[in-house]
Amino acid sequence: xxxxxxxxxxxxxxxxxxxxxxxxxxxxxxxxxxxxxxxxxxxxxxxxxxxxxxxxxxxxxxxxxxxxxxxxxxxxxxxxxxxxxxxxxxxxxxxxxxxxxxxxxxxxxxxxxxxxxxxxxxxx
Amino acid sequence: xxxxxxxxxxxxxxxxxxxxxxxxxxxxxxxxxxxxxxxxxxxxxxxxxxxxxxxxxxxxxxxxxxxxxxxxxxxxxxxxxxxxxxxxxxxxxxxxxxxxxxxxxxxxxxxxxxxxx
Numbered sequence: 001x002x003x004x005x006x007x008x009x010x011x012x013x014x015x016x017x018x019x020x021x022x023x024x025x026x027x028x029x030x031x032x033x034x035x036x037x038x039x040x041x042x043x044x045x046x047x048x049x050x051x052x053x054x055x056x057x058x059x060x061x062x063x064x065x066x067x068x069x070x071x072x073x074x075x076x077x078x079x080x081x082x083x084x085x086x087x088x089x090x091x092x093x094x095x096x097x098x099x100x101x102x103x104x105x106x107x108x109x110x111x112x113x114x115x116x117x118x119x120x121x122x123x124x
Numbered sequence: 125x126x127x128x129x130x131x132x133x134x135x136x137x138x139x140x141x142x143x144x145x146x147x148x149x150x151x152x153x154x155x156x157x158x159x160x161x162x163x164x165x166x167x168x169x170x171x172x173x174x175x176x177x178x179x180x181x182x183x184x185x186x187x188x189x190x191x192x193x194x195x196x197x198x199x200x201x202x203x204x205x206x207x208x209x210x211x212x213x214x215x216x217x218x219x220x221x222x223x224x225x226x227x228x229x230x231x232x233x234x235x236x237x238x239x240x241x
Contacts, residue, residue: 032228043130043217043235044168088167092228112158112219112230116167 003027004091006115013122019076021118023089026070032092033065033072038117039085047087048074079122089115126152128220130233138241143205145236147218153198154220158230159191162215174201208240 004025013019021035032051036044048063050056050072056063062075072091076083090112127150135143147157157174172193173181180193190212192204201220205212217235221228 034229036232041215041237043232046229046231049229090230111170111173114168 002115003113004089004115006087006089006118008116009119009121011118011120013076013079013120015079015081015122015124017079019079019083019120019122021074021076021087021089021120022071023073023091023115024071025089025091025113027091027093027113028067028070030067030070030091030093033063034090034092034112035061035063035072035074036088036090036114037083037085038088044088076120079120081122081124084120084122086117086119088117126150126220126222126229126231128218128231128233130218130236132236133234134237134239136239136241137208139209140207141240143208143238145203145205145216145218145238147201147203147220147233149199149220149231152220152222154201155198155223156221157195157201158219158221159193159201159203160217160219162217162235168217171203205238208238210240213238213240 006023035048037047038044048061050063050065053065053067060077064073092112129148129150131146155176159171160168161171162168170183171186174193174195176195176198182188195201215235215237218233219230221230
Protein backbone atom coordinates (compact mmCIF):
# COMPACT_ATOMS: atom_id res chain seq x y z
CA UNK A 1 0.00 0.00 0.00
CA UNK A 2 1.33 3.42 -0.96
CA UNK A 3 1.72 5.90 1.87
CA UNK A 4 -0.29 8.59 0.11
CA UNK A 5 -2.74 7.64 -2.60
CA UNK A 6 -4.53 9.72 -5.18
CA UNK A 7 -6.54 8.88 -8.24
CA UNK A 8 -4.30 9.76 -11.16
CA UNK A 9 -7.19 11.00 -13.31
CA UNK A 10 -7.59 12.82 -15.52
CA UNK A 11 -10.53 14.39 -13.77
CA UNK A 12 -12.49 16.20 -16.42
CA UNK A 13 -14.64 19.05 -15.17
CA UNK A 14 -16.76 21.56 -17.11
CA UNK A 15 -15.96 25.19 -16.55
CA UNK A 16 -17.86 26.59 -13.59
CA UNK A 17 -18.40 23.21 -11.93
CA UNK A 18 -16.88 21.90 -8.72
CA UNK A 19 -13.81 19.71 -8.94
CA UNK A 20 -13.47 17.23 -6.08
CA UNK A 21 -10.11 15.60 -5.40
CA UNK A 22 -9.47 12.93 -2.81
CA UNK A 23 -6.37 11.69 -1.06
CA UNK A 24 -5.91 8.89 1.46
CA UNK A 25 -2.89 8.26 3.65
CA UNK A 26 -1.67 5.29 5.63
CA UNK A 27 0.20 6.85 8.57
CA UNK A 28 -2.40 7.45 11.27
CA UNK A 29 0.04 9.66 13.15
CA UNK A 30 0.27 12.20 10.33
CA UNK A 31 -0.10 15.77 11.49
CA UNK A 32 0.18 18.11 8.53
CA UNK A 33 -1.52 17.99 5.16
CA UNK A 34 -0.94 20.03 2.05
CA UNK A 35 -2.29 20.47 -1.43
CA UNK A 36 0.08 21.65 -4.15
CA UNK A 37 -0.73 22.56 -7.73
CA UNK A 38 1.76 21.76 -10.46
CA UNK A 39 1.45 23.01 -14.00
CA UNK A 40 3.15 20.99 -16.69
CA UNK A 41 6.87 21.69 -16.72
CA UNK A 42 6.72 23.81 -13.58
CA UNK A 43 7.43 23.17 -9.92
CA UNK A 44 4.69 22.67 -7.31
CA UNK A 45 3.08 25.68 -5.67
CA UNK A 46 1.29 25.51 -2.35
CA UNK A 47 -2.47 25.96 -2.46
CA UNK A 48 -3.65 24.89 0.98
CA UNK A 49 -2.38 23.57 4.25
CA UNK A 50 -4.61 21.95 6.85
CA UNK A 51 -3.75 20.60 10.28
CA UNK A 52 -7.02 19.84 12.10
CA UNK A 53 -10.20 17.99 11.27
CA UNK A 54 -12.87 19.86 9.37
CA UNK A 55 -12.96 22.29 6.50
CA UNK A 56 -10.65 25.12 5.60
CA UNK A 57 -11.63 27.58 2.92
CA UNK A 58 -9.43 29.93 0.92
CA UNK A 59 -11.08 31.63 -2.02
CA UNK A 60 -12.39 29.02 -4.43
CA UNK A 61 -10.52 26.24 -2.64
CA UNK A 62 -11.74 24.19 0.31
CA UNK A 63 -9.63 21.54 2.00
CA UNK A 64 -11.34 18.92 4.11
CA UNK A 65 -9.56 16.71 6.60
CA UNK A 66 -10.87 13.60 8.34
CA UNK A 67 -8.14 12.02 10.44
CA UNK A 68 -10.34 9.16 11.65
CA UNK A 69 -10.90 8.05 8.09
CA UNK A 70 -7.41 9.10 7.01
CA UNK A 71 -8.41 11.17 4.06
CA UNK A 72 -8.00 14.71 2.93
CA UNK A 73 -9.85 16.26 0.03
CA UNK A 74 -9.72 19.42 -2.04
CA UNK A 75 -12.72 21.12 -3.61
CA UNK A 76 -12.29 23.68 -6.36
CA UNK A 77 -15.40 25.76 -6.85
CA UNK A 78 -16.25 27.59 -10.08
CA UNK A 79 -13.50 25.71 -11.90
CA UNK A 80 -11.64 27.68 -14.53
CA UNK A 81 -9.53 26.46 -17.47
CA UNK A 82 -6.53 27.94 -15.65
CA UNK A 83 -7.13 25.39 -12.88
CA UNK A 84 -6.11 22.63 -15.28
CA UNK A 85 -3.03 21.14 -13.65
CA UNK A 86 -1.85 18.23 -11.56
CA UNK A 87 -2.77 18.48 -7.91
CA UNK A 88 -0.44 16.85 -5.43
CA UNK A 89 -1.50 15.78 -1.97
CA UNK A 90 1.32 15.81 0.58
CA UNK A 91 1.39 14.50 4.12
CA UNK A 92 3.90 15.05 6.89
CA UNK A 93 4.40 12.52 9.65
CA UNK A 94 4.40 13.12 13.37
CA UNK A 95 7.33 14.95 14.87
CA UNK A 96 8.68 13.16 17.92
CA UNK A 97 10.84 14.56 20.63
CA UNK A 98 14.33 15.10 19.32
CA UNK A 99 16.05 13.29 22.18
CA UNK A 100 14.20 10.07 21.42
CA UNK A 101 15.17 9.89 17.76
CA UNK A 102 18.32 9.67 15.77
CA UNK A 103 18.84 12.39 13.20
CA UNK A 104 17.85 10.02 10.41
CA UNK A 105 14.58 9.09 12.08
CA UNK A 106 13.81 12.70 12.87
CA UNK A 107 14.43 13.63 9.28
CA UNK A 108 12.26 10.75 8.12
CA UNK A 109 9.45 11.73 10.46
CA UNK A 110 9.51 15.28 9.16
CA UNK A 111 9.58 14.20 5.57
CA UNK A 112 6.80 15.30 3.25
CA UNK A 113 5.32 12.32 1.42
CA UNK A 114 3.61 13.05 -1.88
CA UNK A 115 0.84 11.23 -3.62
CA UNK A 116 1.11 10.52 -7.31
CA UNK A 117 -1.04 13.52 -8.17
CA UNK A 118 -4.43 13.94 -9.81
CA UNK A 119 -4.54 15.53 -13.21
CA UNK A 120 -7.46 17.94 -13.58
CA UNK A 121 -8.78 19.16 -16.91
CA UNK A 122 -11.26 22.01 -16.90
CA UNK A 123 -13.06 22.24 -20.22
CA UNK A 124 -14.48 25.57 -21.41
CA UNK B 125 4.37 32.66 0.71
CA UNK B 126 8.11 32.37 1.14
CA UNK B 127 10.41 32.65 -1.87
CA UNK B 128 12.82 29.93 -2.92
CA UNK B 129 15.17 30.70 -5.76
CA UNK B 130 16.70 27.91 -7.82
CA UNK B 131 19.39 28.39 -10.42
CA UNK B 132 19.94 27.56 -13.23
CA UNK B 133 16.52 26.85 -14.65
CA UNK B 134 17.87 24.78 -17.50
CA UNK B 135 21.12 23.00 -18.20
CA UNK B 136 22.22 21.17 -21.32
CA UNK B 137 25.57 19.44 -20.92
CA UNK B 138 27.74 16.73 -22.37
CA UNK B 139 28.02 13.31 -20.77
CA UNK B 140 30.70 13.26 -18.07
CA UNK B 141 30.21 16.86 -17.05
CA UNK B 142 29.43 17.83 -13.48
CA UNK B 143 26.49 20.16 -12.95
CA UNK B 144 25.88 22.34 -9.91
CA UNK B 145 22.41 23.54 -8.95
CA UNK B 146 21.85 26.22 -6.32
CA UNK B 147 18.84 26.65 -4.08
CA UNK B 148 18.38 29.78 -1.99
CA UNK B 149 15.73 30.81 0.49
CA UNK B 150 15.39 34.53 -0.15
CA UNK B 151 13.29 35.82 2.72
CA UNK B 152 13.68 33.23 5.44
CA UNK B 153 16.26 30.94 6.97
CA UNK B 154 15.87 27.28 6.14
CA UNK B 155 17.43 24.77 8.51
CA UNK B 156 16.23 22.02 6.24
CA UNK B 157 16.10 21.88 2.47
CA UNK B 158 15.02 19.03 0.26
CA UNK B 159 16.03 17.89 -3.19
CA UNK B 160 13.56 16.13 -5.46
CA UNK B 161 13.73 14.62 -8.91
CA UNK B 162 10.78 14.29 -11.21
CA UNK B 163 10.54 12.31 -14.44
CA UNK B 164 7.91 13.18 -17.06
CA UNK B 165 4.35 12.46 -15.93
CA UNK B 166 5.62 11.07 -12.62
CA UNK B 167 5.36 12.38 -9.11
CA UNK B 168 8.12 13.96 -7.08
CA UNK B 169 10.77 11.62 -5.77
CA UNK B 170 12.68 12.79 -2.72
CA UNK B 171 16.40 12.36 -3.24
CA UNK B 172 17.82 13.76 -0.04
CA UNK B 173 17.21 15.96 2.96
CA UNK B 174 19.79 18.67 3.43
CA UNK B 175 20.51 19.93 6.93
CA UNK B 176 22.53 23.07 7.49
CA UNK B 177 25.96 22.32 8.83
CA UNK B 178 25.73 18.54 8.61
CA UNK B 179 25.71 15.73 6.10
CA UNK B 180 22.65 15.24 3.96
CA UNK B 181 20.34 12.30 4.51
CA UNK B 182 19.89 10.39 1.28
CA UNK B 183 16.89 8.28 0.32
CA UNK B 184 17.34 4.63 -0.44
CA UNK B 185 18.75 4.05 -3.88
CA UNK B 186 20.21 7.55 -4.28
CA UNK B 187 23.98 7.52 -4.67
CA UNK B 188 25.53 10.07 -2.36
CA UNK B 189 28.75 10.14 -4.37
CA UNK B 190 26.79 10.84 -7.52
CA UNK B 191 24.60 13.57 -6.08
CA UNK B 192 26.67 15.76 -3.79
CA UNK B 193 24.73 18.03 -1.48
CA UNK B 194 26.17 20.93 0.46
CA UNK B 195 24.11 23.02 2.84
CA UNK B 196 26.69 25.59 3.84
CA UNK B 197 24.39 28.25 5.25
CA UNK B 198 20.82 28.73 6.38
CA UNK B 199 19.89 30.18 3.02
CA UNK B 200 21.85 28.10 0.52
CA UNK B 201 21.95 24.45 -0.47
CA UNK B 202 23.64 23.09 -3.57
CA UNK B 203 23.23 19.84 -5.48
CA UNK B 204 26.06 18.71 -7.73
CA UNK B 205 25.37 15.96 -10.24
CA UNK B 206 28.80 14.49 -10.77
CA UNK B 207 29.81 12.95 -14.09
CA UNK B 208 26.32 13.31 -15.48
CA UNK B 209 25.02 10.74 -17.93
CA UNK B 210 21.90 10.75 -20.13
CA UNK B 211 19.95 8.75 -17.54
CA UNK B 212 20.44 11.66 -15.11
CA UNK B 213 18.37 13.88 -17.38
CA UNK B 214 15.41 14.94 -15.30
CA UNK B 215 13.66 17.84 -13.60
CA UNK B 216 15.38 18.62 -10.30
CA UNK B 217 13.47 20.66 -7.75
CA UNK B 218 14.62 22.00 -4.42
CA UNK B 219 12.40 22.87 -1.51
CA UNK B 220 12.97 24.81 1.68
CA UNK B 221 10.94 24.47 4.81
CA UNK B 222 9.68 27.27 6.98
CA UNK B 223 9.77 26.05 10.56
CA UNK B 224 7.21 27.56 12.89
CA UNK B 225 5.89 26.31 16.21
CA UNK B 226 2.87 24.55 14.77
CA UNK B 227 3.30 24.80 11.05
CA UNK B 228 6.00 23.45 8.78
CA UNK B 229 5.44 24.54 5.22
CA UNK B 230 7.64 23.61 2.30
CA UNK B 231 8.09 26.00 -0.58
CA UNK B 232 9.55 24.93 -3.87
CA UNK B 233 12.06 26.44 -6.20
CA UNK B 234 11.22 26.78 -9.87
CA UNK B 235 13.17 23.64 -10.76
CA UNK B 236 16.13 22.87 -12.98
CA UNK B 237 15.66 20.91 -16.16
CA UNK B 238 18.82 18.92 -16.84
CA UNK B 239 19.45 17.44 -20.25
CA UNK B 240 22.59 15.34 -20.62
CA UNK B 241 23.62 14.64 -24.20
